[in-house]
Amino acid sequence: xxxxxASLTAxxxxxxxxxxxxxxxxxxxxxxxxxxxxxxxxxxxxxSYNLAQLILISTGVIVLFQFPTSQDFLxxxxxxxxxxxxxxxxxxxxxxxxxxxxxxxxxxQRKILRGEYYLLHLFAVLGMMVLVxxxxxxxxxxxxxxxxxxxxxxxxxxxxxxxxAEAAVKYFVMGAxxxxxxxxxxxxxxxxxxxxxxxxxxxxxxxxxxSLTLRFALxxxxxxxxxxxxxxxxxxxxxDVYHGAPTSTTVFLASxxxxxxxGLAIRIxxxxxxxxxxxxxxxxxxxxxxxxxxxxxxxxxxxxxxxxLAYSAIAHMGYFLLGLIAGNSExxxxxFFYILTYAITSLGGFGCLIYLAKGQQEINQxxxxxxxxxxxxxxxxxxxxxxxxxxxxxxxxxxxxKLEVIKAVLNSGHIWLAIIAAAMSIIxxxxxxxxxxxxxxxxxxxxxxxxxxxxxxxGLGITGIAVAVLGxxxxxxxxxxxxxxxxx
Amino acid sequence: xxxxxIVFYLFSAITIIAAIGVITVKNSVQAVLCLVxxxxxxxxxxxxxxAEFLAIxxxxxxxxxxxxxxxxxxxxxxxxxxxxxxGFAKQLPLGLLVGFALFGAVYWVIRSQVFGTDKIPEPAxxxxxxxxxxxxxxxxxxxxxxxxxxxxxxxxxxxxxxxSLTFRGRxxxxxxxxxxxxxxxxxxxxKIVSMDSEExxxxxxxxxxxxxxxxxx
Numbered sequence: 001x002x003x004x005x006a007s008l009t010a011x012x013x014x015x016x017x018x019x020x021x022x023x024x025x026x027x028x029x030x031x032x033x034x035x036x037x038x039x040x041x042x043x044x045x046x047x048s049y050n051l052a053q054l055i056l057i058s059t060g061v062i063v064l065f066q067f068p069t070s071q072d073f074l075x076x077x078x079x080x081x082x083x084x085x086x087x088x089x090x091x092x093x094x095x096x097x098x099x100x101x102x103x104x105x106x107x108x109q110r111k112i113l114r115g116e117y118y119l120l121h122l123f124a125v126l127g128m129m130v131l132v133x134x135x136x137x138x139x140x141x142x143x144x145x146x147x148x149x150x151x152x153x154x155x156x157x158x159x160x161x162x163x164x165a166e167a168a169v170k171y172f173v174m175g176a177x178x179x180x181x182x183x184x185x186x187x188x189x190x191x192x193x194x195x196x197x198x199x200x201x202x203x204x205x206x207x208x209x210x211s212l213t214l215r216f217a218l219x220x221x222x223x224x225x226x227x228x229x230x231x232x233x234x235x236x237x238x239x240d241v242y243h244g245a246p247t248s249t250t251v252f253l254a255s256x257x258x259x260x261x262x263g264l265a266i267r268i269x270x271x272x273x274x275x276x277x278x279x280x281x282x283x284x285x286x287x288x289x290x291x292x293x294x295x296x297x298x299x300x301x302x303x304x305x306x307x308x309l310a311y312s313a314i315a316h317m318g319y320f321l322l323g324l325i326a327g328n329s330e331x332x333x334x335x336f337f338y339i340l341t342y343a344i345t346s347l348g349g350f351g352c353l354i355y356l357a358k359g360q361q362e363i364n365q366x367x368x369x370x371x372x373x374x375x376x377x378x379x380x381x382x383x384x385x386x387x388x389x390x391x392x393x394x395x396x397x398x399x400x401x402k403l404e405v406i407k408a409v410l411n412s413g414h415i416w417l418a419i420i421a422a423a424m425s426i427i428x429x430x431x432x433x434x435x436x437x438x439x440x441x442x443x444x445x446x447x448x449x450x451x452x453x454x455x456x457x458x459g460l461g462i463t464g465i466a467v468a469v470l471g472x473x474x475x476x477x478x479x480x481x482x483x484x485x486x487x488x
Numbered sequence: 489x490x491x492x493x494i495v496f497y498l499f500s501a502i503t504i505i506a507a508i509g510v511i512t513v514k515n516s517v518q519a520v521l522c523l524v525x526x527x528x529x530x531x532x533x534x535x536x537x538x539a540e541f542l543a544i545x546x547x548x549x550x551x552x553x554x555x556x557x558x559x560x561x562x563x564x565x566x567x568x569x570x571x572x573x574x575g576f577a578k579q580l581p582l583g584l585l586v587g588f589a590l591f592g593a594v595y596w597v598i599r600s601q602v603f604g605t606d607k608i609p610e611p612a613x614x615x616x617x618x619x620x621x622x623x624x625x626x627x628x629x630x631x632x633x634x635x636x637x638x639x640x641x642x643x644x645x646x647x648x649x650x651x652s653l654t655f656r657g658r659x660x661x662x663x664x665x666x667x668x669x670x671x672x673x674x675x676x677x678x679k680i681v682s683m684d685s686e687e688x689x690x691x692x693x694x695x696x697x698x699x700x701x702x703x704x705x
Binding site: 075123126136139191 | 593594596597598602603607608630631632633634635638639641642644645646648649652653666671
């Protein structure tokens with residue numbers, strides 16, 4: 001017994017918890033909010049909302065305050081602290097905060113107002129933070145599960161709606177299958193290498209020839225990732241979930257988790273499996289080409305704006321994968337830039353549907369946007385900024401993002417991929433411009449001006465202006481994206 | 489063939505047969521019982537691997553608690569499993585094809601030439617007095633404390649999510665909900681029905697309607 005005690009108090013167990021402070025703070029504060037929310041008598045849950053925003057902002061400030069300048073593996077190498085993880089954490093927090101701004105008025109007007117709605121956002125952010133600083137397959141998987149579990153619940157929040165329940169079940173089943181694939185892959189990796197840390201797996205791959213079993217495991221891991229990204233042929237759930245979920249959840253779903261999933265892909269593929277780059281490169285090529293083709297072509301036929309945005313999300317995943325396919329730090333930083341700017345754009349894109357929704361009504365059809373430019377010129381302008389950016393037109397940020405990934409893939413010698421990407425983005429132009437045309441050149445069916453809450457105007461303003469400003473001055477963000485990959 | 493191999497093959501066979509039973513038997517209660525048998529024989533396999541603590545936990549937690557709860561749920565819910573199985577025959581060829589393809593692929597990558605005992609070293613036998621529990625505790629609270637804590641957070645989120653999705657407020661209370669009343673919209677209270685004017689009455693009380701019209705004009 002005494003030896004056991006001695007070993008427990010041995011110095012190997014003691015840790016410096018300073019680098020883990022953002023996660024610890026977020027977890028503690030969210031748990032306190034859980035108690036506060038239970039005893040709160042406020043029917044509008046204003047206190048919970050304000051506290052949730054405050055917690056997010058404080059966590060972001062803590063991350064910024066202790067922004068790492070080196071790459072450290074901590075806590076028995078389950079946790080990695082580097083500029084990449086810190087940057088993703090900050091961006092995820094900002095995206096979550098803006099999506100809460102969009103969500104607040106929406107859930108106020110519908111019967112989904114519950115304090116847990118904000119809480120689950122906080123826990124999802126915690127999951128993403130764990131995910132992007134995971135340095136072992138175990139902590140990566142647990143982070144992914146923590147994030148996904150919150151998202152399943154958020155999609156199901158509107159349990160009386162049939163469409164919403166259907167979306168939740170689809171999302172849950174698909175997510176569970178994806179997690180199962182990833183876990184199955186991890187079990188094979190562990191079986192072959194006996195390692196669970198990414199650095200150990202990378203070291204194993206430099207020393208040993210990758211066996212057939214390990215390559216097979218990689219297929220499972222990439223398939224699971226593709227499920228999470230919603231890349232073709234694993235995209236079936238995306239339109240239904242984006243359409244069926246409450247719009248306030250779709251806003252969140254389409255932005256922050258994508259950035260976190262990028263972190264997951266980088267950790268697994270680049271930090272762990274860089275040794276068999278050629279293997280996952282060819283897998284990603286299939287995914288990218290199919291996503292760009294299917295996403296863009298099916299989006300052409302959509303009349304429902306949520307489904308249009310969902311198919312456009314699938315197409316964007318295709319472009320985003322191009323940077324990873326390039327397989328060098330130039331490509332990874334291009335991908336990072338792409339996913340960051342796409343997250344901002346899709347946040348605004350789905351957010352504008354909340355902005356336009358009046359009372360209990362929902363905006364579903366593209367025709368609902370008719371004559372928006374006349375009813376509210378500012379909103380019309382900002383929303384068309386977002387759509388033009390998604391289309392990849394200069395001077396908006398979407399143009400630079402597309403340019404960077406196509407440049408990266410050209411430099412790595414896959415000219416045919418670049419040609420497909422360019423051709424598909426021209427096809428994509430059609431349906432984005434169709435929306436802009438509806439906004440400015442169609443006669444409105446209802447003439448009265450739109451009155452939206454302040455937080456909605458603020459959210460739409462931030463995203464719309466960010467898209468334009470980042471498009472005019474993309475250099476700083478690009479520099480940052482390149483700097484975070486200096487350790488590869 | 490030593491006794492260990494006999495025990496291994498016996499329990500492996502039971503595990504596989506019971507697992508097939510889970511998905512093939514018609515009665516759902518029997519399916520749950522098959523699953524119990526699967527867990528039970530799997531725990532015997534873990535005992536062979538000298539993972540005594542995990543084996544006992546599997547029996548206590550899964551067989552003892554989780555599966556019994558599951559059995560209750562299956563017995564209490566009147567799920568029409570026959571209806572769920574409709575279209576089974578239609579999907580069978582595709583299912584078999586995918587199943588066999590996947591089985592073939594998995595077998596191909598873990599066949600003995602690729603993943604055999606000569607490639608992967610056999611796990612070392614532990615000496616006498618080796619404590620499974622102590623070793624697990626050391627790992628969980630020492631080396632793996634970070635993933636262990638996250639697993640705890642996942643359970644917390646599961647509780648929050650489950651309660652917030654199923655809690656519908658206290659049902660015995662018959663008070664007014666001011667919040668609901670505030671949020672009520674015109675569509676929920678007022679029903680506007682479009683209908684034709686009723687001519688029969690108009691003929692009978694022609695004078696009245698005329699008067700009405702005059703007053704409205």
